[in-house]
Every structure is written in structure tokens, then in C-alpha cells.
Amino acid sequence: MNVSPPKSALNVSCEECPLLCSDSFRAFSREELEFVSAFKRGELASSTGSSILLEGSNSPHLYTVLSGWGFRYKMLEDGRRQILNYIFPGDFVGLQNALHTEMQHSVEALSDMVFCVFERSRIYELYVKQPELGFDITWLAAREEQMLDEHLLSIGRRTAIERAAYLLAFLSDRAAAVGLFEKNSRIEPLTQQHVADTLGLSLVHTNKTLRKLCDNDTIAWHDSGFEIRDAEKLKEIAGWPGVSGLARPFL
Amino acid sequence: MNVSPPKSALNVSCEECPLLCSDSFRAFSREELEFVSAFKRGELASSTGSSILLEGSNSPHLYTVLSGWGFRYKMLEDGRRQILNYIFPGDFVGLQNALHTEMQHSVEALSDMVFCVFERSRIYELYVKQPELGFDITWLAAREEQMLDEHLLSIGRRTAIERAAYLLAFLSDRAAAVGLFEKNSRIEPLTQQHVADTLGLSLVHTNKTLRKLCDNDTIAWHDSGFEIRDAEKLKEIAGWPGVSGLARPFL
DNA sequence: CGTACTCTTGACCATATTCAAGAGACGTGG
DNA sequence: CCACGTCTCTTGAATATGGTCAAGAGTACG
Numbered sequence: 382m383n384v385s386p387p388k389s390a391l392n393v394s395c396e397e398c399p400l401l402c403s404d405s406f407r408a409f410s411r412e413e414l415e416f417v418s419a420f421k422r423g424e425l426a427s428s429t430g431s432s433i434l435l436e437g438s439n440s441p442h443l444y445t446v447l448s449g450w451g452f453r454y455k456m457l458e459d460g461r462r463q464i465l466n467y468i469f470p471g472d473f474v475g476l477q478n479a480l481h482t483e484m485q486h487s488v489e490a491l492s493d494m495v496f497c498v499f500e501r502s503r504i505y506e507l508y509v510k511q512p513e514l515g516f517d518i519t520w521l522a523a524r525e526e527q528m529l530d531e532h533l534l535s536i537g538r539r540t541a542i543e544r545a546a547y548l549l550a551f552l553s554d555r556a557a558a559v560g561l562f563e564k565n566s567r568i569e570p571l572t573q574q575h576v577a578d579t580l581g582l583s584l585v586h587t588n589k590t591l592r593k594l595c596d597n598d599t600i601a602w603h604d605s606g607f608e609i610r611d612a613e614k615l616k617e618i619a620g621w622p623g624v625s626g627l628a629r630p631f632l
Numbered sequence: 633m634n635v636s637p638p639k640s641a642l643n644v645s646c647e648e649c650p651l652l653c654s655d656s657f658r659a660f661s662r663e664e665l666e667f668v669s670a671f672k673r674g675e676l677a678s679s680t681g682s683s684i685l686l687e688g689s690n691s692p693h694l695y696t697v698l699s700g701w702g703f704r705y706k707m708l709e710d711g712r713r714q715i716l717n718y719i720f721p722g723d724f725v726g727l728q729n730a731l732h733t734e735m736q737h738s739v740e741a742l743s744d745m746v747f748c749v750f751e752r753s754r755i756y757e758l759y760v761k762q763p764e765l766g767f768d769i770t771w772l773a774a775r776e777e778q779m780l781d782e783h784l785l786s787i788g789r790r791t792a793i794e795r796a797a798y799l800l801a802f803l804s805d806r807a808a809a810v811g812l813f814e815k816n817s818r819i820e821p822l823t824q825q826h827v828a829d830t831l832g833l834s835l836v837h838t839n840k841t842l843r844k845l846c847d848n849d850t851i852a853w854h855d856s857g858f859e860i861r862d863a864e865k866l867k868e869i870a871g872w873p874g875v876s877g878l879a880r881p882f883l
Numbered sequence: 884c885g886t887a888c889t890c891t892t893g894a895c896c897a898t899a900t901t902c903a904a905g906a907g908a909c910g911t912g913g
Numbered sequence: 914c915c916a917c918g919t920c921t922c923t924t925g926a927a928t929a930t931g932g933t934c935a936a937g938a939g940t941a942c943g
């Protein structure tokens with residue numbers, strides 16, 4: 382669990398943000414883009430396995446994922462870990478702490494990642510000057526809540542195999558929505574330990590559960606990653622319809 | 633599961649909102665109060681066991697809890713139910729669906745409740761005219777996320793007795809923050825079935841787990857409700873520090 | 884070539900579920 | 914007033930699901 386050296390550089394101006402090309406995101410006015418560009422403080426690059434935010438630490442920043450993916454998690458004192466949700470390009474990170482000075486969760490990179498960095502102290506300004514962007518942030522928070530609700534239902538009430546099917550379908554849908562892993566359709570890197578810590582299961586039992594899905598030919602597990610072989614069957618097993626594909630905002 | 637007849641009446645003007653007296657909430661400017669008053673559409677009263685919002689339905693409204701308490705939940709097709717979170721006075725309900733037309737969860741009243749009703753379609757107006765109130769909504773959404781994060785950690789990684797201890801301490805803290813159940817310090821009405829559906833456990837196992845806490849003299853269970861006997865021991869068992877008591881906004 | 888990481892499997896054990904039955908409280912209608 | 918159904922809590926026994934322990938195989942990397 383090494384903390385990456387925070388490399389900072391303002392490489393991409395918001396007007397040329399690569400996310401603007403994607404269908405998944407809403408269109409922005411020129412004025413909005415200019416404002417966000419001025420609001421943006423720089424970029425942060427971090428590599429696989431490194432921590433961006435740590436529970437209990439004090440960050441004056443908010444982040445938007447520009448590229449790569451990772452996850453948010455919490456830990457109990459004795460080391461038990463629960464992965465709360467995954468973060469993908471366009472996701473906003475750090476909001477959960479608008480209220481506390483101390484972070485209530487940690488964030489770790491799965492792949493190499495780049496973040497846009499914003500200053501927490503200036504966020505109120507955004508609500509005053511660009512109400513629509515303020516509204517967008519609420520939209521994103523509401524969306525995160527929806528995902529957490531579904532995760533809660535999953536961990537609380539679905540069986541091991543249903544949970545696993547749900548998670549893999551969920552990750553696949555979210556990745557597809559932002560065009561991640563399009564080339565080889567393999568979602569990686571992700572270990573079975575990550576899956577276990579997301580599902581609230583032990584590593585061994587997670588392995589046996591994934592094995593059933595492999596034997597089914599519903600998925601294929603490769604070294605540190607997986608491939609969806611039958612997305613419909615996965616969703617059927619999970620009893621889950623999939624994520625909504627409405628155009629969404631981002632910062 | 634009967635749907636209450638929606639009684640509507642504008643009984644309380646926001647300037648005399650009883651929640652304003654509480655220490656838990658932030659102070660509002662006169663202008664803000666006037667705006668919210670104009671924004672408020674009426675009140676909705678519902679009684680124990682009745683549904684305010686139903687998953688899959690289509691509500692043009694947002695609500696703030698004025699009095700009483702209840703819970704949000706989701707269900708799987710075969711009837712398995714997961715309680716996602718509890719709602720207390722000052723809590724904002726329905727935001728999770730700023731994006732969808734269809735509700736993604738249901739809300740049910742535990743006690744008799746009264747809600748303030750707002751129109752979903754006019755919420756953007758609030759962001760433009762009263763940015764601080766828009767910011768407050770985001771604040772509330774972030775707070776809800778934090779609670780869901782902790783619930784997820786609990787269900788995913790805590791043992792049955794730790795989960796139970798966490799839930800009871802959580803409910804006690806939240807109720808205390810808004811002055812609910814001050815008279816007799818009994819948190820009610822709540823059945824062990826509710827507790828089970830929150831913890832992701834079966835009713836029988838929940839009963840046996842609560843029994844241990846009773847034998848411990850950590851809590852006392854009465855008919856449809858419980859009493860905290862040793863809050864510190866509860867939090868110690870759960871490995872949970874308690875909710876933060878910062879002044880919070882509401883609508 | 885050795886070490887670390889990930890996945891895999893089997894055996895045994897712990898935890899939680901299901902099934903079943905009964906007790907006590909409460910409200911309703913005869 | 915009592916009989917009845919309903920709701921909530923309780924308990925025991927049998928069963929299933931998932932956890933822990935242990936060991937080994939394959940791969941990557943220094």
C-alpha cells in the first residue's frame with residue numbers, strides 16, 4: 382500500500398477534455414467549460430495499487446477521474462476491508478467529505494489513473510456562479526446513492542452466486558458506458574481478492590463461486606481480470622436489469 | 633402494505649418550522665425561509681406501516697421529513713427485502729431519483745409521519761435563485777452517501793453481533809440528534825423483522841443475536857422497540873465511533 | 884533460482900438459514 | 914366476556930452456506 386508521488390501538471394484544458402467526445406456525457410456550454418477550466422487546479426497521475434485518498438487523512442481537494450479505474454473502500458481496525466464502489470472516468474471523488482475534514486473512506490487505483498484536481502474550498506463558488514454545474518454535482522451524488530443502494534441490496538440479500546453475477550455485470554456495464562476495455566473486452570486488472578472484498582465473502586468462497594460461473598461459460602477468469610461471455614445470463618442470475626444509460630454530467 | 637390516502641394541507645409555514653428550534657440544524661436567513669416557503673407545495677401525513685413512495689412508481693415530488701420516522705428499502709422479485717437506511721426529521725427523500733422517472737426504492741413509515749412536499753420539476757430553480765440551498769442539498773446527499781458507506785462496511789464485513797450493535801447505536805445516535813424518543817428513551821416502533829432486513833440476516837438469527845445483547849445488559853428489547861442500556865459498550869462491540877454531530881442544513 | 888502473487892482445491896469447522904412449534908399481547912366480533 | 918386470528922418474539926433441531934486452514938500449481942520478476 383504505497384502512496385504515489387503526486388505528479389501534478391495541467392496537461393489537458395477542459396475545452397479539449399477527451400470525455401467530451403463520449404456519448405455518455407451531457408453537452409456543456411462554452412461558458413461552463415471556461416469556468417471549469419479556471420476551477421481546475423491541475424492533474425494527478427497515480428499508478429496501479431497506489432492510494433489517492435486515505436481514510437482519516439485530510440484532503441483539500443476534489444477529483445474527477447479522467448482516465449483509468451479504481452475503487453473506494455473502508456477498513457475495520459483489524460484489517461477487514463470492504464470495497465464500497467468502483468470509480469470510472471467522469472466520476473467525481475471526494476464529495477462524501479464535503480462535511481468532514483477527515484476522509485471517511487480511501488481510494489485506490491486499479492489501473493494507472495489520471496485525475497483532474499479541484500479545490501474543495503472553492504466549490505461553493507461554483508454553486509453561485511454556475512448553478513447548473515452545482516445541480517450536476519447533486520445529480521452525480523444521487524447517482525452514487527443509487528449504486529450504493531443496489532450494492533446494499535446485493536450484499537444483504539443476494540446469495541453468493543447472485544452477488545458475483547451482479548458485480549461482474551455491473552462492472553461490465555459501467556465500463557462499457559465510458560468505453561473502457563473496448564479493445565479486448567477484458568475487465569482488468571482485478572483480483573479475486575477485490576471481488577471478495579466487494580461481495581463481503583472470503584477469498585476461497587469467492588473463488589469457488591466464480592468457478593461455477595466459469596463452468597457455466599457465463600464468464601471467463603484470466604489472470605487478474607475477467608471476460609463476460611454471456612451478459613444476459615449474468616443479469617438473469619443476479620435478477621438485475623442493468624445500469625441506466627442516460628446521458629450524465631461530469632465536472 | 634396499504635397506501636395511505638394522501639392528505640394534503642399547508643399547515644406549517646417554514647418560518648415557524650419546528651425543526652428551526654433544534655440545535656442540530658443550521659440557521660437560515662429570512663430570504664431563504666421565504667423562498668422555501670414559496671417552494672413548499674403542502675404537507676403529507678402518513679401513518680404507521682403505510683408506503684410513501686413505491687419502487688417502480690413515478691413521483692413528481694420530493695419530501696422533507698417534518699416529524700416521525702421511517703425507512704427506505706428495496707426488494708428482490710421473490711420478496712427478499714433490504715432496508716437501505718432510516719429517515720428522520722430533517723431528512724430529504726426522493727432525491728435518489730433526480731435522474732430516473734421511476735423510483736428505485738420504496739419508503740415506508742414506522743411511526744405516523746408528516747412530510748413537507750416539494751415539486752421535483754422546480755428544483756433547478758432553487759439552484760439558480762438560492763445557491764446556498766442547492767449546496768445544502770448536495771451536503772445532504774453526501775451525508776446519505778457516508779451513511780450508506782458505513783452500512784455497506786457493516787453488512788459486508790462485520791459479524792452478526794457487531795452489525796446488530798452498530799445498527800442499534802446508529803439509530804440511537806440519529807434519533808438523539810433530532811430529539812426523537814427523548815421522553816422514555818425507547819426507540820420504537822421497530823420489529824426484529826426490520827432489524828433482520830437491515831442487517832441482511834434471517835429473523836431467527838437476528839433474534840438470537842439480539843438476545844445476546846440483552847443477556848449482556850447492553851440493550852433491552854421490548855415489544856416492538858428497544859432501549860439502549862450501555863451505548864459505549866454497543867459502539868465498542870461494533871468498532872464504530874458514532875455519528876458526527878455537526879450542524880446540518882435541511883429544506 | 885528464489886520469492887511473491889494469484890488462483891485453485893480439499894477437508895473440516897463455524898455461522899447462519901430453514902422448519903417447526905409455542906407463548907404472550909392485542910384487537911375484533913360474536 | 915370470551916373465542917379467534919394476527920402479530921411479535923422465542924426456542925430447538927436439522928440443514929445449508931460460507932469461513933478457515935492448509936497445501937500446491939502456475940506465472941512473473943528480480
